[in-house]
Amino acid sequence: MEEIKDGPVAKWRQLAAILRNRIESGDLAPGDPLPSEVEIEQATGLARGTIRVAIRSLRDDGLIVTAQGKGSFVADVRPPAGSGE
Amino acid sequence: MEEIKDGPVAKWRQLAAILRNRIESGDLAPGDPLPSEVEIEQATGLARGTIRVAIRSLRDDGLIVTAQGKGSFVADVRPPAGSGE
DNA sequence: AAATATTTGTACGTATGTATG
DNA sequence: GCATACATACGTACAAATATT
Numbered sequence: 001m002e003e004i005k006d007g008p009v010a011k012w013r014q015l016a017a018i019l020r021n022r023i024e025s026g027d028l029a030p031g032d033p034l035p036s037e038v039e040i041e042q043a044t045g046l047a048r049g050t051i052r053v054a055i056r057s058l059r060d061d062g063l064i065v066t067a068q069g070k071g072s073f074v075a076d077v078r079p080p081a082g083s084g085e
Numbered sequence: 086m087e088e089i090k091d092g093p094v095a096k097w098r099q100l101a102a103i104l105r106n107r108i109e110s111g112d113l114a115p116g117d118p119l120p121s122e123v124e125i126e127q128a129t130g131l132a133r134g135t136i137r138v139a140i141r142s143l144r145d146d147g148l149i150v151t152a153q154g155k156g157s158f159v160a161d162v163r164p165p166a167g168s169g170e
Numbered sequence: 171a172a173a174t175a176t177t178t179g180t181a182c183g184t185a186t187g188t189a190t191g
Numbered sequence: 192g193c194a195t196a197c198a199t200a201c202g203t204a205c206a207a208a209t210a211t212t
Binding site: 010011012046047048049050053070 | 194195196197198204205
């Protein structure tokens with residue numbers, strides 16, 4: 001997990017960018033589970049609420065799907081590049 | 086079980102203090118099982134997640150050990166007083 | 171041996187309060 | 192006022208390990 005720095009970019013945006021990068025680079029393939037919220041919490045030191053904001057943004061963008069009690073997973077079909085830029 | 090009050094002290098901290106007290110007073114001796122999470126839930130009305138936070142703090146302090154499917158037990162060797170103050 | 175109950179483990183969902191910039 | 196961020200607290204669901212019947 002890359003560093004989340006204190007700075008002008010909101011931490012949740014930095015985290016979203018890191019995860020998005022792992023998905024779009026193929027490091028996380030469709031169907032792969034994302035790190036759990038607690039794992040991200042431990043890896044980054046961020047509060048769960050902050051992590052959830054980042055995850056929600058990826059979900060809103062259709063990059064991942066989330067299932068209660070299971071986890072978040074890379075969406076099988078990703079939206080065309082350019083949808084969110 | 087003492088009362089868990091609504092107030093400035095987080096409920097999980099109050100519960101942890103109650104359990105810690107029972108251990109350090111000898112009411113719960115080394116090897117003794119703690120009340121199960123569900124028992125504490127019924128006795129206090131707290132949510133299980135909240136109870137688990139209190140239990141984790143005691144475990145982090147080395148006061149208890151926990152085993153899935155069995156329960157939590159007072160540690161045989163307790164850390165010296167003052168370790169966590 | 172098998173089914174059931176108990177107990178802890180994991181994981182997300184939701185909401186509120188507090189504090190800061 | 193609003194967005195960000197953290198802490199707390201409750202809810203729901205299911206998995207895994209152990210104990211009991």
